[in-house]
Amino acid sequence: MSTQEGASAVAEEQARIAEEVRAMAAKDQPAIEMIDVHKWYGEFHVLRDINLRVKAGERIVVCGPSGSGKSTLIRCINRLEEHQRGRIIVDGIELSDDLKRIDEIRREVGMVFQHFNLFPHLTILENCTLAPVWVRKMPKRQAEEIAMEYLTRVKIPEQAHKYPGQLSGGQQQRVAIARSLCMSPKIMLFDEPTSALDPEMIKEVLDVMVDLAQSGMTMVCVTHEMGFARQVADRVIFMDAGQVIEQNVPAEFFENPQHERTKLFLSQILH
Amino acid sequence: MAEQHSEVDRFFVREQMVEAMPPPGVRRGAGDWFRRNLFSSVPNGIMTILALLFLAWSIPPLIQWAFIDAVWEGTNREACLGPDVGACWAFVKAKFGQFIYGRYPIGERWRVDLVFLLLAAGLVPMAIPSAPYKALNALFLLVIFPVAAFILLTGGFGLRVVPTEFWGGLLVTLVVAITGIVVSFPLGILLALGRRSKMPAVRLLSIAFIELWRGVPLITVLFMSSVMLPFFLPDGVSFDKLLRALIGVAFFSSAYMAEVVRGGLQAIPKGQYEAAAAMGLGYWPMMYLIILPQALKLVIPGIVNTFIGLFKDTSLVLIIGLFDLLGIVQFNFTDSNWATPQTAATGFAFAALVFWIFCFGMSRYSMFIERRLETGHKH
Numbered sequence: 001m002s003t004q005e006g007a008s009a010v011a012e013e014q015a016r017i018a019e020e021v022r023a024m025a026a027k028d029q030p031a032i033e034m035i036d037v038h039k040w041y042g043e044f045h046v047l048r049d050i051n052l053r054v055k056a057g058e059r060i061v062v063c064g065p066s067g068s069g070k071s072t073l074i075r076c077i078n079r080l081e082e083h084q085r086g087r088i089i090v091d092g093i094e095l096s097d098d099l100k101r102i103d104e105i106r107r108e109v110g111m112v113f114q115h116f117n118l119f120p121h122l123t124i125l126e127n128c129t130l131a132p133v134w135v136r137k138m139p140k141r142q143a144e145e146i147a148m149e150y151l152t153r154v155k156i157p158e159q160a161h162k163y164p165g166q167l168s169g170g171q172q173q174r175v176a177i178a179r180s181l182c183m184s185p186k187i188m189l190f191d192e193p194t195s196a197l198d199p200e201m202i203k204e205v206l207d208v209m210v211d212l213a214q215s216g217m218t219m220v221c222v223t224h225e226m227g228f229a230r231q232v233a234d235r236v237i238f239m240d241a242g243q244v245i246e247q248n249v250p251a252e253f254f255e256n257p258q259h260e261r262t263k264l265f266l267s268q269i270l271h
Numbered sequence: 272m273a274e275q276h277s278e279v280d281r282f283f284v285r286e287q288m289v290e291a292m293p294p295p296g297v298r299r300g301a302g303d304w305f306r307r308n309l310f311s312s313v314p315n316g317i318m319t320i321l322a323l324l325f326l327a328w329s330i331p332p333l334i335q336w337a338f339i340d341a342v343w344e345g346t347n348r349e350a351c352l353g354p355d356v357g358a359c360w361a362f363v364k365a366k367f368g369q370f371i372y373g374r375y376p377i378g379e380r381w382r383v384d385l386v387f388l389l390l391a392a393g394l395v396p397m398a399i400p401s402a403p404y405k406a407l408n409a410l411f412l413l414v415i416f417p418v419a420a421f422i423l424l425t426g427g428f429g430l431r432v433v434p435t436e437f438w439g440g441l442l443v444t445l446v447v448a449i450t451g452i453v454v455s456f457p458l459g460i461l462l463a464l465g466r467r468s469k470m471p472a473v474r475l476l477s478i479a480f481i482e483l484w485r486g487v488p489l490i491t492v493l494f495m496s497s498v499m500l501p502f503f504l505p506d507g508v509s510f511d512k513l514l515r516a517l518i519g520v521a522f523f524s525s526a527y528m529a530e531v532v533r534g535g536l537q538a539i540p541k542g543q544y545e546a547a548a549a550m551g552l553g554y555w556p557m558m559y560l561i562i563l564p565q566a567l568k569l570v571i572p573g574i575v576n577t578f579i580g581l582f583k584d585t586s587l588v589l590i591i592g593l594f595d596l597l598g599i600v601q602f603n604f605t606d607s608n609w610a611t612p613q614t615a616a617t618g619f620a621f622a623a624l625v626f627w628i629f630c631f632g633m634s635r636y637s638m639f640i641e642r643r644l645e646t647g648h649k650h
C-alpha cells in the first residue's frame with residue numbers, strides 16, 4: 001500500500017513539474033538566463049561574456065576541452081561559484097548576495113557531481129530523504145516513500161539500507177541522481193556524471209539520464225558522452241577558454257561544426 | 272619468450288564455470304592461536320619471550336605486595352608496621368569516606384550519593400546505543416541533572432548549605448572533569464566552526480580565544496584566577512574558588528577541543544559541503560547533519576584524548592587549595608595516626624587505580640563507538 005501512495009505522490013509531483021514547465025514556457029520565462037556573465041579566479045579570467053538562455057524543459061549539453069570553464073559555468077547556476085559581472089536569473093530569481101534567495105534557488109535546482117558526493121555516514125535512503133525532510137519539511141514517512149520510488153526508478157531499491165561505501169561507482173551515481181530528484185527540482189545540473197566511472201557503469205547511469213530527459217526535465221549536462229548528446233540534447237554548447245565558441249542542435253553540431261576549435265575538439269573526441 | 276609459451280598458455284577459453292565455494296575453514300584451537308599471534312616469526316618469537324620474562328619479573332612481586340603481604344584490616348598505623356608488610360589497604364579503607372567526599376559533612380553525604388546515582392542513571396542508558404528515549408535521556412542529563420546536582424550539592428531549598436570548601440576527593444574530581452567535558456565539547460565545536468567562519472569578526476574572536484587559552488599553562492590559569500582575580504573585583508565580592516577552577520578548566524579544554532575538531536573539519540572533502548549546499552541546506556543544518564557527524568567521528572581518538580587529559584589535569588586544582596582525589600589522598604599522608612612506610616605507596620596506588628579505571632573506561636567506550644559508526648566508507 002505504501003508503494004502505491006509513493007507512486008501516486010511521485011505521479012503528482014511529475015504532474016506538478018509538467019504544469020510548471022508549461023506555465024513557464026507560456027510566460028516565455030526561461031528556466032535559466034545568463035546575461036553577459038564574467039568570472040575571475042584572482043587574475044585568471046575563467047568565464048568570459050557568457051550569454052545563455054535555457055528554456056523550461058530544454059536539454060543542454062555542454063562540452064569542451066579540460067579547463068575551459070564548463071564546471072565553473074554550471075556551478076555558477078546554483079551559486080557554488082560566484083560570478084563577478086553580469087546577471088544570472090534562475091527560475092525567475094536573480095542570483096545576488098541574498099542568501100535566502102540562493103537557498104530558494106538551490107531547492108529547485110538539483111546537482112549531480114562527478115564524484116557523486118554522497119554522504120558516507122548516512123544510508124542510501126537517508127541520503128535521499130535528508131533534503132526533503134530538512135529543507136522541504138516533508139514528513140519522514142512520505143519522504144521515504146518518495147525516495148523508494150525514485151530508487152526504484154534508478155533500479156536500486158534493494159540497496160536502500162546500505163551505506164554509500166558499500167556500493168559500486170555506478171550505483172552511487174544513480175543514488176546521487178535519485179537523491180536530487182527527491183527534491184522534485186525544476187532544473188537538473190550534471191557535471192561530468194560519468195567521467196569517474198568504469199565503461200560498463202557509464203551506460204547504467206546514462207540510461208537513467210536518458211529516462212529523465214524524456215520525462216521533460218530541464219537539464220544542463222557537462223559531459224563528453226556524445227552518444228547521449230545526440231540522443232537527447234536540444235542544443236550542444238561548445239566552450240573553450242572560458243567562452244561559448246559554438247552552439248547548435250546536435251545533428252548540425254556534430255555533422256557540420258563551424259569553428260576551427262570545434263572541429264579540432266570533435267576530431268579528437270570522436271577519433 | 273613468446274615462442275616458449277605453450278598453446279594452452281596463449282589460448283584459453285573457460286569451459287567449466289567455478290561455482291562459489293565457502294571460504295577455507297578457519298583453524299581454531301589454542302596451539303594455532305599461539306603460533307599465529309605470538310610466534311609467527313623469529314623476531315616475533317623473541318619479543319614474545321622477552322615480554323614473558325618481563326611479566327615474570329614484574330608481576331609476582333606486585334601481587335605479593337598488593338595482595339599476599341597486604342594489610343586489609345586495622346584502625347591505625349600499628350596494623351601496617353612490620354618488616355614484610357605490603358600494601359596498607361586498611362589506610363584506604365579508613366579514609367575512604369574522605370577520598371570520596373572530602374570534608375563534606377557526614378550527615379549530608381547521602382546527597383552526594385544521590386547525585387552519583389542520578390548521574391549513573393542518566394549516563395548508562397545514554398551510553399547504550401540501543402536504549403530507547405535518547406532525546407528524553409539527553410534532556411535529563413543536560414538540563415535536569417545539572418540543576419538537581421547543583422541544588423543537592425550546594426544546598427538550599429531546605430537542604431543544609433554546604434560551601435564548596437568542604438567538597439573534596441572524587442566528588443571534586445568528577446565535578447571539575449564532568450563540567451569541563453560538558454562545557455568544552457560544545458564550546459570547542461563552536462570555536463572550531465568560528466575559526467573557519469567566513470565572517471572576519473567571528474574568526475578573529477575564535478582565534479584570539481583559542482590561542483589565549485592554549486598559550487598559557489593550566490597552572491597559570493588557576494593561579495591567576497585565585498590570585499589576580501580578587502584585584503579586579505570590588506572589595507567584599509568573592510568568587511567561589513571551585514567555580515573559578517571550573518571556568519578555568521572548561522575554557523582551557525575548550526581551546527584544545529576546538530583544535531581537535533578543526534582537524535576533523537579540515538579532513539572533510541569540499542564535495543560534502545557542496546553537495547549539502549546544492550540541496551539548499553543552510554549553514555547550521557549542513558554542519559549539524561552532514562559535516563560535524565563525519566568530522567567528529569574522524570577525531571574521536573583526539574576528543575577522547577582531550578577528555579582524558581582534562582580528567583587527569585583536575586589534580587592541578589590542588590594548587591589553589593582545592594582537594595581533588597589525588598590531593599586528598601596526599602593530604603592524608605600527613606595524618607600521624609597512619610604514618611607508616613607503606614601509606615604513601617598504597618595511597619598513590621589507590622589514586623592511580625581510580626584514575627585509570629575512569630580513563631580506561633572512556634578509552635574503551637570510544638573504541639566501541641568508533642566501531643559502531645563504521646559504515647564501510649573508504650577514502
Ligand SMILES: Nc1ncnc2c1ncn2[C@@H]1O[C@H](COP(=O)(O)OP(=O)(O)OP(=O)(O)O)[C@@H](O)[C@H]1O
Pocket residue numbers: 041044046064065066067068069070071072073
Ligand atoms: N578554485 C579555483 N581557483 C583558481 N583557479 C581555478 C579554480 N577552479 C578552477 N580553476 C581554473 O579555472 C579553469 C576552469 O576550470 P573548470 O573546472 O571550470 O574547467 P572544466 O572545463 O570543468 O575542466 P574539466 O573538464 O577538467 O573538468 C581551469 O583552468 C582551472 O584551473
Ligand SMILES: [Mg+2]
Pocket residue numbers: 070071072191192
Ligand atoms: Mg569540470
